[in-house]
Amino acid sequence: MNVEIEELHVGYAGRDVVAGVQLMAAAGEIAGLVGPNGSGKSTVLRTVYRHLRPTAGRVLLAGTDIRTLSPGRTAQQVAALPQERGSDFELTVREVVSMGRTPYKRAFAGEDRTDRETVARALAAVGMAGQGARRFSTLSGGERQRALLARAFAQDPEVLVLDEPTNHLDVRHQVELLALLRAQRRTTLISLHDLNAAASLCDRLHVLHAGRVVASGTPRAVLTPRLLAEVFGVRAAVTDHPLTGDPLIAFDHREPLPADGG
Numbered sequence: 357m358n359v360e361i362e363e364l365h366v367g368y369a370g371r372d373v374v375a376g377v378q379l380m381a382a383a384g385e386i387a388g389l390v391g392p393n394g395s396g397k398s399t400v401l402r403t404v405y406r407h408l409r410p411t412a413g414r415v416l417l418a419g420t421d422i423r424t425l426s427p428g429r430t431a432q433q434v435a436a437l438p439q440e441r442g443s444d445f446e447l448t449v450r451e452v453v454s455m456g457r458t459p460y461k462r463a464f465a466g467e468d469r470t471d472r473e474t475v476a477r478a479l480a481a482v483g484m485a486g487q488g489a490r491r492f493s494t495l496s497g498g499e500r501q502r503a504l505l506a507r508a509f510a511q512d513p514e515v516l517v518l519d520e521p522t523n524h525l526d527v528r529h530q531v532e533l534l535a536l537l538r539a540q541r542r543t544t545l546i547s548l549h550d551l552n553a554a555a556s557l558c559d560r561l562h563v564l565h566a567g568r569v570v571a572s573g574t575p576r577a578v579l580t581p582r583l584l585a586e587v588f589g590v591r592a593a594v595t596d597h598p599l600t601g602d603p604l605i606a607f608d609h610r611e612p613l614p615a616d617g618g
């Protein structure tokens with residue numbers, strides 16, 4: 357199922373922070389949103405999982421405006437790992453992950469075998485098969501992240517929307533997560549700060565800057581030293597990763613470019 361965002365305007369308290377955003381993820385494609393802090397990545401993603409309502413423009417799932425779908429139908433099609441994550445859940449990990457099955461249940465219906473198997477698979481996929489009985493509130497930041505990702509997987513959606521899913525994860529768990537997303541081949545919209553992870557994972561990148569898309573295309577086409585200077589304000593060389601052949605961005609970590617980008 358493809359996702360298309362058309363001329364999206366959306367914001368907070370009457371002020372649009374995203375203005376005229378046009379982007380897409382083709383069916384089965386992983387589309388990355390990258391951009392500096394405050395550029396509007398989370399705001400765009402919140403509109404896709406219907407946490408925010410656009411002031412203008414549309415989000416289309418396979419050509420259908422999501423606002424014409426019922427909340428239950430949307431939840432069967434789109435699962436999100438949002439940036440705002442509850443931390444005070446008194447539920448167990450398994451109970452949190454089981455919440456992903458809610459869109460498939462009739463009111464007050466218990467779990468059936470498919471639910472139990474899907475939840476077990478989702479927990480195993482994030483490496484938490486043995487931790488279902490733990491209280492969610494006792495997990496570390498990275499473990500919470502993985503449990504919430506398992507909840508999104510348990511929802512068995514057509515489209516995954518992931519806002520900074522590698523946040524809090526150690527490098528091994530980051531690599532595992534990226535491998536898992538690649539293996540799933542689900543239509544995925546993902547925001548990432550780690551541009552090398554984005555270059556390795558994404559089929560397509562959309563670069564946001566001050567609420568607008570300033571470049572779209574393959575990571576290799578988009579992540580040029582010039583764009584990295586103009587949008588992110590850093591000096592960088594782009595080479596080939598010696599192990600994988602992916603684009604590899606070598607940042608100059610010693611000093612940023614002057615504020616005017618020159």
Ligand SMILES: Nc1ncnc2c1ncn2[C@@H]1O[C@H](COP(=O)(O)OP(=O)(O)OP(=O)(O)O)[C@@H](O)[C@H]1O
Pocket residue numbers: 368369373391392393394395396397398399400
């Ligand atoms: N709940 C909110 N109320 C008011 N303004 C908000 C709210 N959330 C975000 N903003 C503002 O909207 C703009 C875009 O924020 P958004 O969180 O979408 O950016 P982002 O690209 O995801 O940033 P980051 O990389 O820092 O997570 C910013 O100027 C931010 O301050």
